[in-house]
Amino acid sequence: MNLSSLNWNSLLPELVIVATSLIVLITAVVGKVSRVDRIARGHALAVVTLIGLLIAAGLTIMQLSQPASDFMGMVQSDALSHYLNLVILLAAALAVLLAWDYLGRFTYSFSEFYSLLLLAVAGMMFLGKSTELITLFVSLEILSISLYILTGFNRHQLASAEASLKYFLLGAFASGFIVYGAALLYGDTGSTWFSDIAANASGGFLTLAGFALLLVGFAFKIAAVPFHMWTPDAYQGAPTPVTAFMSVGTKAAALVALFRVLQSAVSAPYETWAWALAILSLLTMTVGNVAALRQTSIKRLLAYSSIAQAGYMLIGLVAGTVLGLQAMLFYLFAYAFMNIGAFACASLLESDDWSELQDASMANARGLFSRQPLLATALAIFMFSLAGIPPLAGFFGKLYLFDAAIDAGWLWLALVAVINSVISAYYYMRVVVVMFMEAPDESTRVRLPIPDSAILAIVIAVLGALLLGILAGPSFASLGQAVVAWRF
Amino acid sequence: MALQAIFLLVSAFTLLMALGAVLARNLFHAALFLVGAFFGVSVLYFLLEAEFLAIAQIIIYIGAIATLIVFAIMLSRGMMGPEAGQHNRYAPFAALALFFLFLLVAWLFNIARFEYSEQAVAPDAIAQIGRAFVTTYVVPFEVASILLVVALIGAIMLARERTS
Numbered sequence: 333m334n335l336s337s338l339n340w341n342s343l344l345p346e347l348v349i350v351a352t353s354l355i356v357l358i359t360a361v362v363g364k365v366s367r368v369d370r371i372a373r374g375h376a377l378a379v380v381t382l383i384g385l386l387i388a389a390g391l392t393i394m395q396l397s398q399p400a401s402d403f404m405g406m407v408q409s410d411a412l413s414h415y416l417n418l419v420i421l422l423a424a425a426l427a428v429l430l431a432w433d434y435l436g437r438f439t440y441s442f443s444e445f446y447s448l449l450l451l452a453v454a455g456m457m458f459l460g461k462s463t464e465l466i467t468l469f470v471s472l473e474i475l476s477i478s479l480y481i482l483t484g485f486n487r488h489q490l491a492s493a494e495a496s497l498k499y500f501l502l503g504a505f506a507s508g509f510i511v512y513g514a515a516l517l518y519g520d521t522g523s524t525w526f527s528d529i530a531a532n533a534s535g536g537f538l539t540l541a542g543f544a545l546l547l548v549g550f551a552f553k554i555a556a557v558p559f560h561m562w563t564p565d566a567y568q569g570a571p572t573p574v575t576a577f578m579s580v581g582t583k584a585a586a587l588v589a590l591f592r593v594l595q596s597a598v599s600a601p602y603e604t605w606a607w608a609l610a611i612l613s614l615l616t617m618t619v620g621n622v623a624a625l626r627q628t629s630i631k632r633l634l635a636y637s638s639i640a641q642a643g644y645m646l647i648g649l650v651a652g653t654v655l656g657l658q659a660m661l662f663y664l665f666a667y668a669f670m671n672i673g674a675f676a677c678a679s680l681l682e683s684d685d686w687s688e689l690q691d692a693s694m695a696n697a698r699g700l701f702s703r704q705p706l707l708a709t710a711l712a713i714f715m716f717s718l719a720g721i722p723p724l725a726g727f728f729g730k731l732y733l734f735d736a737a738i739d740a741g742w743l744w745l746a747l748v749a750v751i752n753s754v755i756s757a758y759y760y761m762r763v764v765v766v767m768f769m770e771a772p773d774e775s776t777r778v779r780l781p782i783p784d785s786a787i788l789a790i791v792i793a794v795l796g797a798l799l800l801g802i803l804a805g806p807s808f809a810s811l812g813q814a815v816v817a818w819r820f
Numbered sequence: 821m822a823l824q825a826i827f828l829l830v831s832a833f834t835l836l837m838a839l840g841a842v843l844a845r846n847l848f849h850a851a852l853f854l855v856g857a858f859f860g861v862s863v864l865y866f867l868l869e870a871e872f873l874a875i876a877q878i879i880i881y882i883g884a885i886a887t888l889i890v891f892a893i894m895l896s897r898g899m900m901g902p903e904a905g906q907h908n909r910y911a912p913f914a915a916l917a918l919f920f921l922f923l924l925v926a927w928l929f930n931i932a933r934f935e936y937s938e939q940a941v942a943p944d945a946i947a948q949i950g951r952a953f954v955t956t957y958v959v960p961f962e963v964a965s966i967l968l969v970v971a972l973i974g975a976i977m978l979a980r981e982r983t984s
Contacts, residue, residue: 353969354969357969357973403959404956404958404959406957406959407959441977444976444977447973448970448973448974451966451969451970451973454966455966455970458963464959464960466957466960467959467960467963470960470963470964470967471963473967474963474966474967474970477967477970477971477974478970478974480974481970481973481974481977481978485977
């Protein structure tokens with residue numbers, strides 16, 4: 333075997349991200365700078381990070397038209413992974429914009445932050461491409477460990493450390509489940525390749541237990557009920573740019589990896605797993621939405637909302653069809669814009685005391701419309717989109733998902749999801765009511781002046797949520813063409 | 821016959837070390853006993869001609885995990901004293917539970933039918949594993965190095981002094 337004969341192209345975006353991360357890391361030890369310069373250096377690192385993300389995105393877009401390729405059967409570079417890469421890179425770029433001003437307020441460890449963020453991105457991209465259990469596990473650990481550290485990045489704050497520890501302990505358990513499942517599958521089939529597992533699985537207890545354990549591990553990573561316990565605390569305690577990034581990136585990568593794993597389980601028919609996924613989806617959206625009803629903190633409300641959103645996205649996997657996959661990818665794009673946008677707005681409502689829990693309480697948004705009309709309108713747009721109100725991206729995302737479910741014969745699940753959307757509208761609208769209908773008082777708080785980088789992130793997110801809604805038809809169709817090309 | 825005698829000796833050594841690790845009153849001594857037990861297990865692997873496993877056992881368990889435990893004991897205050905016993909009032913229950921676990925495992929070994937391979941161990945097994953790392957499994961092998969970078973950065977972030 334010759335290393336130069338390999339198809340390195342299929343891993344090019346990931347390699348660019350890793351290289352950027354190392355460049356960013358090395359600058360930490362080059363030269364000594366004063367405190368004022370440190371902030372400037374942080375901005376420079378953010379720019380380098382953004383450039384790396386853009387190059388990777390450009391390479392991914394160039395690969396979109398190329399046929400699917402693989403790298404020694406370990407990773408599969410196809411339409412699915414390309415679109416996943418774009419979602420992850422988008423989420424990361426928006427998170428960098430959010431961190432631009434936010435980060436400098438509590439730490440000077442810029443290079444560590446950005447390189448860990450990039451490594452998490454690389455882990456997610458590898459995860460979405462892996463077609464072999466060892467690669468899958470190692471990439472999952474890269475993204476998990478980076479995110480544990482990023483969650484506890486604000487070291488002056490107890491809540492951040494607590495969130496990090498909770499996330500780490502439960503995440504380690506989830507990793508254990510995945511390794512155990514992988515070991516059982518290996519014992520059953522004698523191979524770690526998905527294709528071999530599909531061909532040789534006995535279909536007996538070992539196969540079943542192996543896939544079930546993998547499912548549990550992934551359910552934890554996408555924060556599906558009943559494996560969601562860590563989510564509200566981790567999302568609330570983590571620095572908001574990190575929360576925004578991981579709420580989108582981890583879910584997206586884990587959903588795609590789960591899809592690839594379950595597709596390989598052909599010996600146990602997909603319907604068996606579709607039922608397990610359907611129950612998971614039902615529990616996830618219902619518990620997430622009902623728990624969100626009572627929240628008084630916007631960040632915590634968004635955490636429960638993101639649990640519920642994971643439930644909607646699981647519907648695409650339940651359907652297991654081209655249409656379902658297409659709908660899930662579309663929803664991931666919509667979700668990236670609206671969820672990160674919402675977290676971006678929330679980050680501007682947080683208190684300025686960095687030793688306390690960085691939290692945007694609902695009271696902080698009281699009468700926001702009369703103080704900051706544009707910010708309030710943007711947050712309202714994200715809330716409307718998350719609730720699924722036309723003509724925004726969230727509405728069409730849900731429409732396509734429910735349609736795919738009905739098309740695949742899961743009418744009851746679609747009905748449950750519709751009922752859940754109605755429940756969720758209540759708490760999303762409550763934020764809007766607080767901002768627009770109530771009068772501002774001393775608890776109203778906005779971090780002023782609003783940093784330009786945050787404005788840019790919010791504008792991009794608003795445009796995304798609007799354009800994906802208005803151009804839903806064409807963009808959904810173009811996703812479809814690419815996904816159909818994927819082998820089924 | 822000689823091999824069997826060595827096996828029995830090593831097993832007895834391993835068991836004694838394990839007992840020492842559980843019963844030692846000084847936590848630091850317990851950690852050292854644990855190292856001995858790990859070493860005994862790795863010798864057992866050598867006896868089974870599983871050289872790679874034996875070396876991995878030494879590198880990972882003695883080189884990394886035992887060192888970690890020793891550091892953790894040395895760095896936590898109040899753990900070094902000789903009076904810091906390892907046992908609380910639940911010890912008898914733990915012993916009872918372990919006894920039943922032992923019965924369960926013994927029973928499982930009794931009913932399990934293991935398959936035996938007639939194939940001899942390849943003399944260059946370690947070389948083959950090494951080659952597999954850089955050919956068939958090159959992707960996870962290289963990706964694992966990224967994981968190491970993440971772990972290094974994380975460790976430094978955790979250990980570094982707080983600056984305000």
